[in-house]
Structures are given as C-alpha cells and as structure tokens.
Amino acid sequence: MAYTAADVKNLRDRTGAGMMDCKKALDETGGDIEQAVDALRARGLAAAAKKSSRTAAEGLVGVAVSGNTGVAVEVNSETDFVAKNDQFQDFVRKATQVALAQGTEDVETLRGSAYPDGGTVGEKLTNNVATIGENQQLRRIKSVTVTNGLVVPYMHNAAAPNLGKIGVLVALESEAGADVLEPLGKQIAMHIAAAFPLALNAAGLDQDMIERERKIAAEKAGESGKPAEVQAKMVDGAIAKFAKDNALLSQVFVMDNKTPVAQVVEAAGKAAGTKIVLADYVRFQLGEGIEKEVSDFAAEVAAAAGLG
Structure with a gap:
C-alpha cells in the first residue's frame, strides 16, 4: 500500500x-x-x-494602496494565535507598506529592503521569530496598477484595518471619479472574495488546469457510450462551462445572482457617462494552496505502542 x-x-x-x-x-x-x-x-x-479547500496555513494577508498602485502581501505563521499578536500585525502592516513603496513583487527583494524601525524586513522577521517563539515567513506579494482610475482594496474577515484572511485588490481604469469607482470596486472585490475567480478572463486561465479538466471531461464523456462526435461536443461544453464559471468577467455577479460581472461593469460605465474597464485584480487567501499536516495524537500514540 x-x-x-x-x-x-x-x-x-x-x-x-x-x-x-x-x-x-x-x-x-x-x-x-x-x-x-x-x-x-x-x-x-x-x-x-477548489484551491480554497486546501487552505490550511495561518498568519495574515495585508493590503495597501497609494495613488494608482495597490499591493497584497501574505505572511504566514504556525498558529492563529500569532495572527492576533500586535507585534506580528504591526510587522505585516509595515512590510506591506514597504512592498508598496518599493514596487516589488519579489519576496527576497522585500526581505532585503529597509524596515521602518531599522535594519531590514528580513532581519525584523528573524527577530520576531525569536521573540514570539514561532516560525513565520514572507510567502508572496502581488501588485496592481492603473494608468487612470482607481485601485480599490477590500479585506474579508479583517483582523485589523487592511489585515485579515482574504485580501482583494480591484483595478478599475476609467475617467470616472472615486465616488463612482470606489463603491463599484468594493462590490466587485466582495464578489471576488466570495466567488474565487481563477483569472480575469478565459484567456488567462492556466492551460495545465484546462488540460486537466479536459481529461476529466473526456473520461466522463467516454463513459456515456455516445458517438465520438457527441463526446467531443460534451467535452467542449464542459470546458466552456469551466471557463465561464472561473473567469471573473464571465462569472455571475454574487450581488444579484444573474448578471455577468462584465455587464455589471459596463452598466456602471454607462450610468457614469464614461467607460469603465476592470483591468486586473488580486485575491490572496491565507494559506491558499499550502497543505498543512494535521497531527492525529491518538494515532501517533497507537503507532508508538505498536497498536496501529
């Protein structure tokens, strides 16, 4: 076995x-x-x-926006207790601000950047590990920028301002004012937090993921016993549905459960009298894609005693 x-x-x-x-x-x-x-x-x-089913690590996601740029940073810890620690929260907040100021998406570059309280971000993190007594690490960084418009931040399950478990940034390109773009961006960000799109549009979906879905669909179609040309249409239909369900612009807006997000944005632009483009987004969910080992203490004892 x-x-x-x-x-x-x-x-x-x-x-x-x-x-x-x-x-x-x-x-x-x-x-x-x-x-x-x-x-x-x-x-x-x-x-x-879904990737969300594999979310298992602890820590915090931080988001920050300045001017036409926003950034999200994930910092992991071993337990949720550390995420509630003021020292840890202060570090995530300041590290996110440093990433924004540096304009970097590279973790090692961020680690080597100057920390506001002295030393580098990496040195401060090492000190936190020693003083808090738990392993912590900078995991990832992602930023979005608009030429003319607004980047709207949103934090779901916030532990503190701009810190929490699901951080979202929405980049809207438009001549419209913040009074139009901010509420629209927040609604779209809430949709993103809930609906977990995998890409902005179908073209942006990971091709390896598409091929994996195609193989699964082909196996299901093969079991139907239908003619080959019908099976091919079944597979194409399954892939089209997968793309529609997982690309942000074609997802059904969670606020009304009927309108595609692209149409929501288009309608907002018409109402504002100027075009609005949903140009990009970031969705960081704490621990996304990290497998966390779950210890079964009873099983460990049984195994040690030769009973398992």
Whole structure:
C-alpha cells in the first residue's frame, strides 16, 4: 500500500467521497492524491476541487494602496494565535507598506529592503521569530496598477484595518471619479472574495488546469457510450462551462445572482457617462494552496505502542 490512513482522510475531506471509494482511487493511482481526486471526479464521486479547500496555513494577508498602485502581501505563521499578536500585525502592516513603496513583487527583494524601525524586513522577521517563539515567513506579494482610475482594496474577515484572511485588490481604469469607482470596486472585490475567480478572463486561465479538466471531461464523456462526435461536443461544453464559471468577467455577479460581472461593469460605465474597464485584480487567501499536516495524537500514540 503506497498510502496511509491519513491520505484516505485527506482525500475524503477534499472530495466528500466515501471511504471505500477513496481507498479504491488511491489503490488505482499508487497513492497519488491529485490523481485520485481526478479519478473520483471523473466518476462523479467528487465535487470540483477548489484551491480554497486546501487552505490550511495561518498568519495574515495585508493590503495597501497609494495613488494608482495597490499591493497584497501574505505572511504566514504556525498558529492563529500569532495572527492576533500586535507585534506580528504591526510587522505585516509595515512590510506591506514597504512592498508598496518599493514596487516589488519579489519576496527576497522585500526581505532585503529597509524596515521602518531599522535594519531590514528580513532581519525584523528573524527577530520576531525569536521573540514570539514561532516560525513565520514572507510567502508572496502581488501588485496592481492603473494608468487612470482607481485601485480599490477590500479585506474579508479583517483582523485589523487592511489585515485579515482574504485580501482583494480591484483595478478599475476609467475617467470616472472615486465616488463612482470606489463603491463599484468594493462590490466587485466582495464578489471576488466570495466567488474565487481563477483569472480575469478565459484567456488567462492556466492551460495545465484546462488540460486537466479536459481529461476529466473526456473520461466522463467516454463513459456515456455516445458517438465520438457527441463526446467531443460534451467535452467542449464542459470546458466552456469551466471557463465561464472561473473567469471573473464571465462569472455571475454574487450581488444579484444573474448578471455577468462584465455587464455589471459596463452598466456602471454607462450610468457614469464614461467607460469603465476592470483591468486586473488580486485575491490572496491565507494559506491558499499550502497543505498543512494535521497531527492525529491518538494515532501517533497507537503507532508508538505498536497498536496501529
């Protein structure tokens, strides 16, 4: 057996499939979790896996905006207790401001940048690890800029101003004033936080992800027993739906549950008497894509005692 009981539990948590189905999928894939997820989805035994289901790390996301530029920074810690620590929050806030001032999206560049209280950002982080007593790390940085318009920040589940678990930036290009762009940007940011788009438009979706979805759709279509040309249309339809559901501009706006986001932006521009373009966005969810090991203390004791 190339997998453990913890792998079966992980697969069940991610897919909602039954234990025996999970074990069978892991048997077939030699214990490869990702392949097992795909196998279960192809059989219709699992819901579409989303990155958010793998969110497991702690810490904070910080957002900051100045002029026509905004930046989001994620700093991880081992426990949620540290995220509530004033020292840690102050570091994330100031590190985000430094990233904004430096105009960098490179973590190592940020680590080497001057920290407001002296030394470098990296040195301050090392000091925090020593004084707080828990591992912390700068994980990622992303910025957006508009030529003429507004960058609107939004923090979902805020732990403090501009600090929290889901940070969003919305870049709107337009001649419209802030009185129009700010409320529109906030509504779109709230949609982004809730709907988790994977790209601005279909062309921006990761091609490896598209191919993975295509293989799953092809396997499902193959099991239908329908003619090859019908199967091909089924696959194309599945990919079109995936793109529509995961590209921001084609997603149905969560505020009314019927209008595509692109049309919401277009209507706002017509109402304002000037064109508005949703040019870019950032969505950072704390721990997104990080697998966090969950310790099963009872199982560890049993294993140590030779009972597992």
